[in-house]
Amino acid sequence: MRKLKDYLIIGSKGMAMGAADVVPGVSGGTIAFISGIYEELIGSIKSIDHIALKTLFQKGPLAFWKHINGNFLISVFAGIGISVLSLVKLIHYLLENHPIFIWSFFFGLIIASAYTIAQKVKQWNISTIISLVVGIVVAYYITIATPAETPTDWWFIVLSGSIAICAMILPGISGSFILLLLKKYQYITGAIKDFDITTILLFCIGAGVGLISFSHVLSYLFKKFHDQTIAILTGFMLGSLNVVWPWKTVLETRINSKGEVEPFRFESVLPQNFDGEPQLIGAIVLAAVGFVLIVLLEKFANQKTRS
Numbered sequence: 001m002r003k004l005k006d007y008l009i010i011g012s013k014g015m016a017m018g019a020a021d022v023v024p025g026v027s028g029g030t031i032a033f034i035s036g037i038y039e040e041l042i043g044s045i046k047s048i049d050h051i052a053l054k055t056l057f058q059k060g061p062l063a064f065w066k067h068i069n070g071n072f073l074i075s076v077f078a079g080i081g082i083s084v085l086s087l088v089k090l091i092h093y094l095l096e097n098h099p100i101f102i103w104s105f106f107f108g109l110i111i112a113s114a115y116t117i118a119q120k121v122k123q124w125n126i127s128t129i130i131s132l133v134v135g136i137v138v139a140y141y142i143t144i145a146t147p148a149e150t151p152t153d154w155w156f157i158v159l160s161g162s163i164a165i166c167a168m169i170l171p172g173i174s175g176s177f178i179l180l181l182l183k184k185y186q187y188i189t190g191a192i193k194d195f196d197i198t199t200i201l202l203f204c205i206g207a208g209v210g211l212i213s214f215s216h217v218l219s220y221l222f223k224k225f226h227d228q229t230i231a232i233l234t235g236f237m238l239g240s241l242n243v244v245w246p247w248k249t250v251l252e253t254r255i256n257s258k259g260e261v262e263p264f265r266f267e268s269v270l271p272q273n274f275d276g277e278p279q280l281i282g283a284i285v286l287a288a289v290g291f292v293l294i295v296l297l298e299k300f301a302n303q304k305t306r307s
Helices: 004-022 028-034 038-046 050-059 061-067 070-097 099-118 126-144 154-168 175-181 185-193 197-224 226-239 280-306
Strands: 248-255 261-268
Touching: 004 028, 004 070, 004 175, 028 038, 028 099, 038 070, 038 197, 050 061, 061 070, 070 099, 070 185, 099 226, 099 280, 126 226, 154 175, 154 197, 175 185, 185 197, 197 226
Parallel strands: none
Antiparallel strands: 248 261
């Protein structure tokens, strides 16, 4: 039986997920996976179904709460919510003012995450290798896809929430980057900063529907094709490294809805100094810090599992 301390730890993992989800290219699902709560999270979300509703009406709220693992879910999502609300401005500041360093840190995080998750494949064979390659190709294609012009109508905000949340719970696929591709990252994060309740509510409705629906698909894949699923998720991580590569040049700019010039398309380039500042050593150090952080977190999660 879990105690308050356990739920505080789960909440802290949720905060780490929220911090990752704010950043384009970094997945909250990755953090959930390497921190040891991923499959429980998917299973708990999946339990919100017609049986849960039947339990609610026949046995009452307490039985319903227990059926959906409510204490666990509220701890995770409270952590995510606190993190998103508190970090969205900080992440924006760091990306605008120290992009090389923060992207280097995230690059190290993702490499280490791919390494630790790949170790969870019980047997590498033709099917798992093909799954790995497919994951790499799909994720890489997503990173080079050109962001599209999209509407701000209520239905598209709901749709964006449904699509983004599916990516957010997939290790290696960033929901924030999907929002970038949908041209809704700044729109949604701006709504969060400005407390635009209508936009936030529409996005959350879409996210809720997408999360419950997609959890059933993920749960089935883990049960029937565990190794292949892990392999393709590893591929997603490796393929997504392109978007978090620290050194990029702007290929094209455009005028946004506020009349401001913004970068539109990027190209990854070899490590170099930007603005005349020596940043390579700092970038390598931060990438190493990110790598070690994930390895230590994975080691801690394994110790918790064995104990």
